[in-house]
Amino acid sequence: MKLKNEELKEKIKNFKVEVPSWGFSDSGTRFKVFHIPGAARDIFERIEDAAQVEKYTKAVSAVAIHIPWDKVDDWKKLKGFAQSKGLKIGAVNPNLFQDEDYKFGSLTNLDNKKRAKAIDHVLECIDIMKQTGSKILSLWLPDGTDYPGQGDFAKRQELLIDSLKKIYSALDDDMTLLIEYKFFEPAFYHTDTPDWGTAYALSKDLGDKAKVIIDLGHHAQGTNIEFIVSMLSSRGKLGGFHFNSRKYADDDLTVGSVNLYELFLIFVELNKFFDLSSGKLALVIDQSAAMKPKIQAMIQSVESLQIAYLKSLLVDKDALKEAQLKNDIVLAEEIIKDAFLTDVRPVLRKAREEAGLDQNALDAFIKSGYESMVAKKRG
Numbered sequence: 280m281k282l283k284n285e286e287l288k289e290k291i292k293n294f295k296v297e298v299p300s301w302g303f304s305d306s307g308t309r310f311k312v313f314h315i316p317g318a319a320r321d322i323f324e325r326i327e328d329a330a331q332v333e334k335y336t337k338a339v340s341a342v343a344i345h346i347p348w349d350k351v352d353d354w355k356k357l358k359g360f361a362q363s364k365g366l367k368i369g370a371v372n373p374n375l376f377q378d379e380d381y382k383f384g385s386l387t388n389l390d391n392k393k394r395a396k397a398i399d400h401v402l403e404c405i406d407i408m409k410q411t412g413s414k415i416l417s418l419w420l421p422d423g424t425d426y427p428g429q430g431d432f433a434k435r436q437e438l439l440i441d442s443l444k445k446i447y448s449a450l451d452d453d454m455t456l457l458i459e460y461k462f463f464e465p466a467f468y469h470t471d472t473p474d475w476g477t478a479y480a481l482s483k484d485l486g487d488k489a490k491v492i493i494d495l496g497h498h499a500q501g502t503n504i505e506f507i508v509s510m511l512s513s514r515g516k517l518g519g520f521h522f523n524s525r526k527y528a529d530d531d532l533t534v535g536s537v538n539l540y541e542l543f544l545i546f547v548e549l550n551k552f553f554d555l556s557s558g559k560l561a562l563v564i565d566q567s568a569a570m571k572p573k574i575q576a577m578i579q580s581v582e583s584l585q586i587a588y589l590k591s592l593l594v595d596k597d598a599l600k601e602a603q604l605k606n607d608i609v610l611a612e613e614i615i616k617d618a619f620l621t622d623v624r625p626v627l628r629k630a631r632e633e634a635g636l637d638q639n640a641l642d643a644f645i646k647s648g649y650e651s652m653v654a655k656k657r658g
C-alpha cells in the first residue's frame with residue numbers, strides 16, 4: 280500500500296541530516312586546494328554557512344565538527360553560537376591522519392607513546408562531546424601499510440582493539456562510537472579497518488555503544504552497499520552514514536550527483552529497519568565539493584537526500600513482498616522502478632511551502648545575495 284501525500288509531507292518535514300563543517304571551507308584535489316571567494320575560514324563562519332542551508336531547507340539538525348580543524352578555546356561559547364543559529368554540534372570527528380607521529384599508524388602504532396598520543400587525542404574529542412552536548416564520536420583511522428611485509432596484521436589488530444577499548448570505556452552511557460571503514464587510501468597495500476566486516480567485528484568486540492558508519496565512497500567498485508545496510512541493520516550495528524557520491528574512488532562529490540538510483544536503493548533498504556524521520560541514525564553528509572560554491576553544493580546534497588528518501592517511501596512494500604514470494608523478478612523490479620521514476624519534487628515543494636519556505640531552496644539562496652555579501656565581508 281503506497282503512502283499518501285500528507286504522510287509523505289509529514290515524513291520529509293521530520294527528516295533531518297547533519298552537515299560537515301569541513302564541507303564549507305576550501306578543499307582541493309590531491310594536486311591543489313582551490314580557493315573559493317567567501318569560503319568559511321573558521322568554525323564560526325562554517326556554522327554561519329550551515330545555518331544558510333538550514334534557513335532554506337529546514338532539514339539540517341546539526342553541524343558535524345572535525346578536531347583540530349574546528350578547535351576553539353571556549354566550547355560552551357561555540358555551542359551557544361550554534362544554538363543561536365538554530366543548530367546543534369553534531370558528530371565529533373577526531374583527526375588521526377595529519378600528524379607526523381602517525382606516519383606508521385595511530386591506534387595501531389607499535390610505539391607506545393605515539394599510540395597513547397592518538398588515544399589521548401580521541402579522549403580529548405570525548406571531552407569536547409561532553410562540553411558541546413554531542414553524543415556521537417565518529418572515528419575514521421587511516422592506519423595501514425603500503426608494502427607486503429611492512430606490518431603484522433594480527434599484531435596491529437591486537438593494538439587496535441586495545442586502543443579502542445580504552446576509548447570505549449571513556450564514553451558516557453548515552454554516547455555512541457561510530458567506526459568508519461575504508462578499503463584503501465592513504466594506505467595502498469592493507470588498511471586496518473578496510474570493510475564493513477572488520478568494523479562490525481570490532482564493534483562487537485567493544486559493546487553496544489559501538490556501531491558502524493558507512494561512507495558511500497569507501498567501497499571497492501561494484502560493492503553492493505544496500506546489502507551492507509541490510510546486514511548491519513539486521514544485527515543492530517548500523518550507526519549512520521557519510522553521504523557523498525563517487526564514480527571512481529573516495530571522490531567525495533555532492534550527494535546523488537552520479538549515484539541517485541543507488542542512493543534510493545539504500546533508503547529502500549533502510550526503511551525496512553528504521554523510521555528515518557525519527558533521527559535514530561546519524562545521517563551525515565561528508566563531501567568536499569572542491570569545484571562548486573560550497574553552500575550551493577550542500578543544498579544540492581540535502582535535496583538529493585530528501586528526494587531519494589521520498590522516492591523510497593513510495594515503494595509498495597506489500598506488492599513487492601508478493602512478487603518476491605512468486606519469484607516474479609520483472610514485477611518486483613518494476614515496483615521498485617515505479618517508485619524511483621515517480622517525480623517527488625511536487626510533494627517536496629508543497630512541504631516546503633507549508634513550512635513557510637521558498638519552494639526552490641537553491642534558487643532562493645542564490646537570489647539572497649549571501650554569497651557576494653560574505654565574499655566582501657571575508658575578504
Ligand code: LRH
Nearest residue numbers: 372419459494521529565
Ligand atoms: C576519510 C573521511 C573521514 C573523514 C574525512 C574528512 O576519507 O571520509 O570521514 O574524517 O573523510
Ligand code: MN
Nearest residue numbers: 459494521565
Ligand atoms: Mn567519511
